[in-house]
Amino acid sequence: NAGVTQTPKFQVLKTGQSMTLQCAQDMNHNSMYWYRQDPGMGLRLIYYSASEGTTDKGEVPNGYNVSRLNKREFSLRLESAAPSQTSVYFCASTRGRITGNTIYFGEGSWLTVV
Amino acid sequence: KQEVTQIPAALSVPEGENLVLNCSFTDSAIYNLQWFRQDPGKGLTSLLLIQSSQREQTSGRLNASLDKSSGRSTLYIAASQPGDSATYLCAADNYGQNFVFGPGTRLSVLP
Numbered sequence: 001n002a003g004v005t006q007t008p009k010f011q012v013l014k015t016g017q018s019m020t021l022q023c024a025q026d027m028n029h030n031s032m033y034w035y036r037q038d039p040g041m042g043l044r045l046i047y048y049s050a051s052e053g054t055t056d057k058g059e060v061p062n063g064y065n066v067s068r069l070n071k072r073e074f075s076l077r078l079e080s081a082a083p084s085q086t087s088v089y090f091c092a093s094t095r096g097r098i099t100g101n102t103i104y105f106g107e108g109s110w111l112t113v114v
Numbered sequence: 115k116q117e118v119t120q121i122p123a124a125l126s127v128p129e130g131e132n133l134v135l136n137c138s139f140t141d142s143a144i145y146n147l148q149w150f151r152q153d154p155g156k157g158l159t160s161l162l163l164i165q166s167s168q169r170e171q172t173s174g175r176l177n178a179s180l181d182k183s184s185g186r187s188t189l190y191i192a193a194s195q196p197g198d199s200a201t202y203l204c205a206a207d208n209y210g211q212n213f214v215f216g217p218g219t220r221l222s223v224l225p
Contacts, residue, residue, distance in 0.1 A: 004157075033212070043158075044213040056213070085150070090157055101145060101207055105157035 002026050006091045006106035013113045014082045021076040021109050023091030030096035032074035033058075033103075034066060036087040043090070049074055051096070081113045115206045116141040120216040127194055128224050135189040135219045137204035142182045145207040149178050149189050152201045152218070161202075162189070194223045 006023045013019055025032065036044040045058030049068040063085060067076045074093075078085055091106040117140045127133055139145070146165045150158040162171045162178040164187065170179040177190040187204055203218040 040217070042217040043205075045212055048212060092158075102160050102163050103148065103158075103205070103207075103213060104160065105150075107157045108155075 004082055004093055004104050004106040006089075006109055008109060009107070010110045011112070013078075013111065015081060015083060017081050018077065018079050019081065019111075020078075021091070021111075022073070023075065023106060024073045025091075025093040025104070027071065027093065027095075027104065028071070029093035030071070031094045032068065033092040033094075034062065034064075034074070034076045035092065037073045037090060037108075038087050045075065046089075051113055068078060078111075081088075081111075083113045085111065086113045087111060116144075116206055116214040118204060118214050118216040120204060120219050122219055123217070124220040126222040126224060129194060129196060131194050131212075131223075133191050133194055133221070135191070135202050135221070137187040137189070137216055139185045139187075139214075141206075141208060142185055143209045144182065145209065147178075147180050147187045148207065148213075149176075149187075150203045150205065150207045152203060154200075158203060171216075174191045191221075194221075196223045196225050199217055199223050 004025045030051045033048040035043045047066040049055045052071045067075045089109045094103045119138045121136045148163045149161045152158045164171045164180040175192040177208040179185045201220045205213045205215045
């Protein structure tokens with residue numbers, strides 16, 4: 001009963017370092033998302049993948065890249081981390097753009113950039 | 115562009131009280147409206163999903179209503195318990211814009 005699994009749970013980076021957040025879902029969902037959550041800003045969409053082989057920018061894509069590796073996996077990469085990217089990152093998935101589109105979230109990844 | 119707001123930002127009530135959380139959205143062209151619960155240090159858990167053609171959904175002590183014409187949804191929690199303490203978020207699933215989340219209401223239920 002894993003649902004959406006994301007790793008790592010916690011990470012501390014130095015400014016300029018790179019890292020990749022991994023996300024996998026086992027619900028055979030078509031669409032996957034990466035959000036960041038910041039105090040006072042709510043959840044903001046970074047990138048999403050409507051289906052395998054496609055990715056699109058969300059509200060705050062600058063400084064990030066994504067890869068939809070296959071139907072199960074959707075990774076988020078920070079090429080050169082900045083302190084402004086300190087945040088909690090959530091991966092999510094849905095069946096797709098159909099009525100009754102419940103969204104399922106991972107447990108989050110806490111990233112600190114110093 | 116869809117904007118979602120939630121009132122109040124925080125709420126503290128004694129155990130056993132019935133309460134209402136409010137969610138407002140600016141664009142009524144939505145597929146559905148969802149309510150989530152978030153515990154500290156955790157991800158979001160979906161509580162209720164109301165499709166655009168529905169007026170309300172119920173799950174246990176939770177009841178969510180949707181009025182698209184006025185851009186409002188409410189989450190009603192009956193007989194609140196300390197275990198209900200969490201942040202509650204609503205999200206509008208929009209045509210061509212994906213999900214837009216509200217900032218949340220932080221609920222504390224006091225024993």
